[in-house]
Amino acid sequence: MATLHTLVTDTLPTVVKRDGRRVSFDAERIRRALEKAFRATLELPADAPLSAELSEEIEALTGAVVRWCRDRAEVSVEEIQDEVERTLMRAGRYAVARRYILYREARAEARRRQQLTYRRADGTEAPFPHEALRARIEAACDGLDDVDPELVREELLRTVYPGIPEDELDRALILAARTHIEREPDYTYVAARLLLDALYREVFGRPIPPSEQAEACRAGFRAYLEHGVRLGRLDERLLRTFDIDRLAAALHPERDRRFTFLGLQTLYDRYLLHEPEGRRFELPQYLWMRVAMGLALAEDDPTARAIQFYELLSSFRFMNSTPTLFNAGTPHPQLSSCYLTTVQDDLGAIFKAIRDNALLSKWAGGLGNDWTPVRALGAHIRGTNGRSQGVIPFLKIVNDTAVAVNQGGKRKGAVCAYLEVWHLDIEEFLELRRNTGDERRRTHDMNTACWIPDLFMQRVRERKHWTLFSPDEVPDLHDLYGRAFRERYEHYEREAEAGRIRNWRRIEAVALWRKMLSMLFETGHPWLTFKDPCNIRSPQDHVGVVHSSNLCTEITLNTSPEEVAVCNLGSINLVAHVDEQGELDREKLRDTIRTAVRMLDNVIDLNFYPIPEARTSNLRHRPIGLGLMGFQDVLYRRGLSYASEAAVELADEFMEFIAYCAYEASSDLAAERGAYPTFKGSKWDRGLLPLDTLDLLEAERGEPVPVPRTARLDWDALREKIRRQGMRNSNVLAIAPTATIANICGVSPSIEPTYKNLYVKSNLSGEFTQLNPYLVRDLKARGLWDKEMLDDLKYYDGSVQEIDRIPPELKARYRTAFEIEPRWLIECAARRQKWIDQSQSLNLYLAEPSGRKLSEMYQLAWQLGLKTTYYLRALAATQIEKSTLDINRRGIQPRWMKSRSPSSDIVVRRDGPACSPDDESCEACQ
Template sequence: MKIEKIKKRDGRIVDFDVSRIFNAISRAIREVEKTVDTDYVQEICDDVVYELEDLALNYDETPSVELIQDLVERRLADSGNFEIAKRYILYRAERARLRAKKRLDELKKLETNVLKVTKSSGKKELFKKSKLRKTFQRAAKGFQRQCLFNEMYEILKLTIVDGISTEDLLKNMRRACLDLITVNNIHWQNIAGRLYTMELYAKACRNRKIKHSEIYSPDKFVALMDDYIKKGHYYKDFYQYYTKAEIRKAARAINKKRDFDYVYSTVLAFDKRYLKNPNKVVMELPQEMYLAVGLFLAIPEKKENRLQFALKVYEACSSQKISLPTPTLLNSRTNYHQLSSCFKFNVDDDLRSIYHTIENLAQISKFGGGAGTYLGHIRSRGAAIRGVSGASGGVVPWIRVINNTANSVNQLGSRLGAISVTTDVWHRDIYDFLNLQTEAGDIRTKAFDVFPAISVPDLFMQRVEKDQDWTLFDPHEIAEVTGKRLEDYFDKDFKKFYLGCEKNNKLKLKETVRAKDLFKTFMKTAVETGMPYVFFRDTVNRVNPNKHAGNVYSTQLCTEICQNTSPSRFIEEVVEDGTVAIKYEIGDTVVCNLASINVARVNTQKEIDEIFPVAMRLLDNVIDLNF
């Protein structure tokens, strides 16, 4: 993940400038040597940036100045230049001393009322604590007894510097509130959320050139829709289903007060993920998002009912009675309306099927969906390919391709792809699979960004319990020798086939392990990494209402999809008149469309009768609207 921003010591988020690292290292070198080896300095900078990007990818946090300097210090020491590292440490210490002196000067200015703030217009004026208190009181309405201004101010004043912008002042107020959240007083999260909302309001007013009093006015919402449709951010055919008069009427239903009901984490999610504000230019606000989503999800309704249903969706979602999943909330109202949450695929043991599935995974990830992928058909490491023994690299290299796909297609930067991968506990690559996310071993066999799962039959657990042996097989060899696939069976039929495979001397690629040792490895991995998930295939398939039509091989990340799947199979590739047509026999792919009911807000019979039909109807519309 490319580093674009860093966090300063006072909490401000600023642009990342690698030249500052370069200059600081060069300054330390000049105190030791006459000349600066710029190639060496650049190498240190590159190493630091690489490590920062790796950390940002794994922890999704803005790196701090302190972290960057710690990394520089460590890299200098690791490279053996201890004298330069020492000078750099002394440089940091001197800078810290100067900052402390400056901080004392700032506090004196604050106490003597001569410190200035910079307004959004660029004009400077004297800092007034009374203005700050007024803003806080507005945000703290309803929580004044639990959350005191002076508590917040004691933290905030440590971040106030001469010339600080009013925008940064508001951000620092929000951060001070977050610092005060405790188990005994969680109300600070409400105040932080309201301050965050005020920041969004200020930015939207500036970017849309509107007054604060015009936020959520019907005319301004129509103007936003016109602008966003023109720019391609909103669904291009909105006005085929609604007149502008209807849009204005809908906007009159907006409840601005709801913005102050959202806690900090909710507003953060809005800002970072769900609001349609390309390039971080705040235009759309939370209630406009919910209304546009409602208008979009009502499109399949009959014209005479459409607006009424749109307002029902808006009301239920903006009041947090219904919670929409990421793809639905993210993509409703856009031209790329993939609204489903999860998909489940079954991959066959050939290149066409594998890459066809990976392309599908990329497209799903692109538009916010998650996916579960069953890889149990793929031959194991060392298996034959076209009669050449030992040619197969096994299932792990393909998992790494899927892992990199999840990283590369990251939903416009809103989040990494969410993909689970499943194989069987009897697969010969099971130990490699269990080590996918452990720290030890060859980095080329790791896949840290997928979610591994193991398909476990009852027979394995029985052998663990009885401390018996367990046999690992190559699925491809079983299919070649017997003409059947072991993974296609479950329960008693699986047990019978499995026992037959253990006795079949024609099967050469099999290994015998102690079942309990394999289970211990699984448990150890789960403790270390939190993975893998476990899918008890016999239990699921015994209650599968569609067992006559196939098999449930795996589930997906949320483990709520337990339905039959089968691979898509390549038929032919036809080149005709300068075009290429690739034909597949479509397999069974499962799609999950969901919404959540907030039982904290929906708990009376009247509320249930009102909300559940809306949720079910909007999910029906999700299916119709999906592209």
């Protein structure tokens, strides 16, 4: 057998290096590589002598590789290494071969990283900025527990390639941080801060290190305003009304570090101002100050007020609704969220209403249309002596208008049509969202809602008949409610029986109720809203009638042919007003509410009104809708389950305090600016506050409204103040969905329970992993947070109920929306409703819907005096296979959970469209 020495003296091939150079063959390099692989496998130190037997084996293996190479004129480094692997495998040294392969991969990765480049924005190539990126990642991780900068860097280096463009490198860096969010919630802040770095580079045209961003932000504020004015995107009054240097000094760029990734990405995609070609020129703190300036333009000291408003927005204590964030400080400040209209029974009026919808939708308004006055199918048309086609064909046009005229090109147009349940077209109206039937009589892009009088609910309960009419023959029913409605409705029933009404039909009330519920389950529509509580408890019963709610069912304002109701929304972030134990800072919250009410009142005077009827209504009544978000977060901080009496009491206590401060703030604002023009004769003026109107509702119904009247504050003193000073706003409180602004603030939306503890949220900005940080915190405290727990959460679709390791108190606390009995949501809502002068967007959840459960749920909501309900969330009847998880280890899922998708938060209805908890229609107002 030839030795290695004799082999190397023979004629050997030229070796082709990776860079193309040709060098002499060196068999010693092969022997050293094999020795290293053996030492690593056998865990032998580098200075430990090899046994004679092992040395001889390495010599023999090297000789085999050299003999293979000798037959070739040229051989590449890669070919030599491949032959080393094959030789080891033929010799049965599989473990050593594996170690050698890993070594090759590590060396290849090191070479790749060393050779990496990136392409600057100007097109030039540059060496990969390893150290700069390391510094950025470390800065993004600063101050966060349980995050590892090296994990982010390694993830980044696995995904980049030579010549990667600078903007794509930013995206890869953000994605590298996002990857780890499911195992540690704080990585959401890492990803957000890396996105912020990219945003600064986009705005300033060059990289701004994190340590210099605050100075750059303040220094660039004036240039931002001037640039925005030149582009026509900002109101020129911003430059001449305010002390710009004082505002720049008041900026708090460090507050950007509070953003979650979802929050900042949402802001980046949909709110920050950009040039026509798409480049953003607005930073988050510029946005907050722009909105603050836009709302302070008419103040006596606009600079001081702008700083006061900015403090609330930038600290997430309060957030205006989306239209205000979109448009404040711009040349077209359409700041209002919701518009409510009543459509008259006249062809010209109908198409004017459709035109009004288009104009209002253009400027990001959500729409609620009352279609009850329009005559029904088959009704007589006096002018042509023909027969009416009813409401449905017009609603198809409304649907298509909402699609054609989206909200400023920023999100889908959104409209909801309301119809009273005595309307002769009601049964076909219920089917508008079905996926079967005549497509010409379907409205897949429009929301629908039933406007239900108490009489109907009582007849359902008593299993009596119900009579449908065409409104042209019973025109006054539209404006009547309570006992007056009952008396007139029964009169018309007698007239119909006597033959003095031509177009009518009698059905069983229960049959119509069942169809409403079946359509609600099948399609998600119509929403069920209650006419009598909305009107009997309305502060403005002296000047009109509430004919519908709005798109998101939280607004209850009067409408008429002369007045299009307008509401201006914003929400308090409860999380910003409680400590880690959930204790409320009452003085801070009171201060926030007083400033927020002032901001919302300013919207009324500064607003751009697309149609005159909206201006008329808003200036006469000056309604606002102050809401809240983060209620579920507060429960977590207090260690409470949503499904508990303690949660119901907390909803009552917090809402009472918010209501007291809000009504007091509006009254004090009236002392400063004057009461709204129609204050005289209102319930406010008559000494009736929302709490008092529960007794009125009870009297009109003739049956109890079983909601405790407990009060903790001095409401008599407030009544006297309102009597003396008046109210600045006809309506003050309304709890909107806050679907988007809650994302921006990084808190739970509105009054919603947690949807799931781990899921993927999908919205217009993409898909985002959402992991409940409170759950992770509590699991860490008990030493239970590990990879196995994460896998269990994935397997059980974000539910903790079937995970044996989790203690019972955490299972109770972290029940998800479908694991909470609906009565708890309704009870909490009823306690809030007793303090609220408008309504609330209340979603209801059922894991296993049935006709009986649906009926009981909505009858309870009505019985407890709720004014409106919103979406019904029901689970699907199919399950997606979890092929990547070990089903044998975890067992079979409980039946209610088998309907959930492991990778999505989509709720699939049986014959209806998909609907998610972040449905974009929910975002039309917020």
